[in-house]
Amino acid sequence: MRYALECVHCGRVFEDDSLVRCPECGGLLEVTLRYDEIDVDRSTFESRGLGVWTFRELLPVDEEPVTMSEGGTGLHPCDRLAEEVGVSSLQVKNEGENPTGSFKDRGMTVGVTKARELGAEVVACASTGNTSASLAAYAARAGIRCVVLLPAGKVALGKLAQALFHGAEVIPVDGNFDDALSVVKRLADEGLVYILNSVNPFRLSGQRTIAYEICLQRGWDVPDAVVVPVGNAGNISAIWQGFLDLYELGLIEDLPRMYGVQAEGAKPVVEAIRSGAEDIEPDPEPETVATAIRIGDPVNAVKALRAIRCSGGWAVAVSDEEILAAQRELATTEGIFVEPASAASIAGLRKFVDMGEIGGDEDVVCVTTGHGLKDPEIVMKTCELPEPVPPDPEVIAERIKGA
Numbered sequence: 001m002r003y004a005l006e007c008v009h010c011g012r013v014f015e016d017d018s019l020v021r022c023p024e025c026g027g028l029l030e031v032t033l034r035y036d037e038i039d040v041d042r043s044t045f046e047s048r049g050l051g052v053w054t055f056r057e058l059l060p061v062d063e064e065p066v067t068m069s070e071g072g073t074g075l076h077p078c079d080r081l082a083e084e085v086g087v088s089s090l091q092v093k094n095e096g097e098n099p100t101g102s103f104k105d106r107g108m109t110v111g112v113t114k115a116r117e118l119g120a121e122v123v124a125c126a127s128t129g130n131t132s133a134s135l136a137a138y139a140a141r142a143g144i145r146c147v148v149l150l151p152a153g154k155v156a157l158g159k160l161a162q163a164l165f166h167g168a169e170v171i172p173v174d175g176n177f178d179d180a181l182s183v184v185k186r187l188a189d190e191g192l193v194y195i196l197n198s199v200n201p202f203r204l205s206g207q208r209t210i211a212y213e214i215c216l217q218r219g220w221d222v223p224d225a226v227v228v229p230v231g232n233a234g235n236i237s238a239i240w241q242g243f244l245d246l247y248e249l250g251l252i253e254d255l256p257r258m259y260g261v262q263a264e265g266a267k268p269v270v271e272a273i274r275s276g277a278e279d280i281e282p283d284p285e286p287e288t289v290a291t292a293i294r295i296g297d298p299v300n301a302v303k304a305l306r307a308i309r310c311s312g313g314w315a316v317a318v319s320d321e322e323i324l325a326a327q328r329e330l331a332t333t334e335g336i337f338v339e340p341a342s343a344a345s346i347a348g349l350r351k352f353v354d355m356g357e358i359g360g361d362e363d364v365v366c367v368t369t370g371h372g373l374k375d376p377e378i379v380m381k382t383c384e385l386p387e388p389v390p391p392d393p394e395v396i397a398e399r400i401k402g403a
């Protein structure tokens with residue numbers, strides 16, 4: 001086997017793909033690639049189109065994938081914003097360009113392929129919205145029953161519409177994301193459902209392709225810093241592991257520093273980084289306009305802390321006002337429309353530069369995680385639609401001339 005599952009807590013290693021947590025200690029499992037058994041070089045990937053399955057030798061499945069051409073998202077130079085923020089180079093890896101509009105698709109194409117390989121009858125997740133939208137779509141494509149638990153009243157409209165319309169069984173829960181996740185974990189332990197939250201190691205393997213793609217798109221030149229919004233903390237951990245994979249395989253010569261950004265109202269990872277704690281202190285009442293990162297007890301926190309510390313990065317919190325201002329700035333200066341959680345990476349970058357954590361001469365990639373159309377209600381609150389006028393060229397000409 002070119003991979004195994006390794007427990008993040010006790011270090012035991014397993015070769016049993018039906019596991020989603022350590023049977024010995026209950027810890028999180030991570031896919032570890034056996035680099036000696038993987039025969040790839042730069043040209044292996046350069047000769048293919050860009051997407052998750054470009055990197056199939058590094059993914060822990062051998063079956064025909066359940067796919068909709070996920071990944072292959074743009075890495076957009078943002079020169080005007082770079083100048084304004086004060087860094088020499090800024091690129092935005094825009095994950096909103098995925099099939100269901102968020103990076104979750106990278107994980108789901110791998111995770112649902114594994115679910116089908118294992119013969120799962122019901123797949124399930126708890127979700128702040130995007131995980132459910134993505135799982136609903138991929139489960140539909142695979143023909144597997146899908147159940148999603150959502151915090152009632154706290155899911156952006158676009159995401160809810162996706163989950164419902166793809167035919168998932170949507171169960172709103174009176175509670176927050178963390179409450180919903182603990183229920184799904186329990187049902188998964190009982191064998192009733194196959195869990196596709198970011199505790200699932202196969203899903204996170206798919207998300208490593210964000211790092212793989214960044215390197216390939218940059219001609220294997222590694223950025224100084226990568227900035228990522230942090231909710232359940234799976235993505236920042238997966239991206240860091242992706243860079244480590246390429247480093248171990250000899251495809252890149254450096255590693256970036258990893259920077260995490262949370263919202264002021266949901267910042268357990270930021271607190272732990274600041275205090276130097278081994279683990280996070282959960283926040284029982286997370287709150288933020290950026291619903292995708294409204295998480296108080298991130299399950300992958302220990303891995304994220306390790307990624308940030310080992311890479312020499314840092315973490316900051318940003319206010320809802322800063323998030324919404326950054327969302328608008330990215331839309332109006334660069335043409336990139338992202339949802340609020342994604343804009344946290346831009347708001348965070350500004351802080352890291354002000355703090356001197358990221359230098360003015362550095363080369364930065366910000367990951368924007370989901371599409372702006374996911375949450376139209378939030379932006380309409382701050383936009384004004386003028387009153388209609390008659391279809392009269394003179395009236396409209398006056399308007400344009402600034403009358």
Ligand SMILES: *Cc1c(COP(=O)(O)O)cnc(C)c1O
Pocket residue numbers: 102103104130131198229230231232233234235236292293339341342369370371
């Ligand atoms: C899921 C999600 C996040 C948080 O990612 P984690 O892996 O949970 O840290 C951030 N932004 C968006 C848009 C998301 O959908």
Ligand SMILES: [Zn+2]
Pocket residue numbers: 007008009010011012022023024025026027
């Ligand atoms: Zn263990």
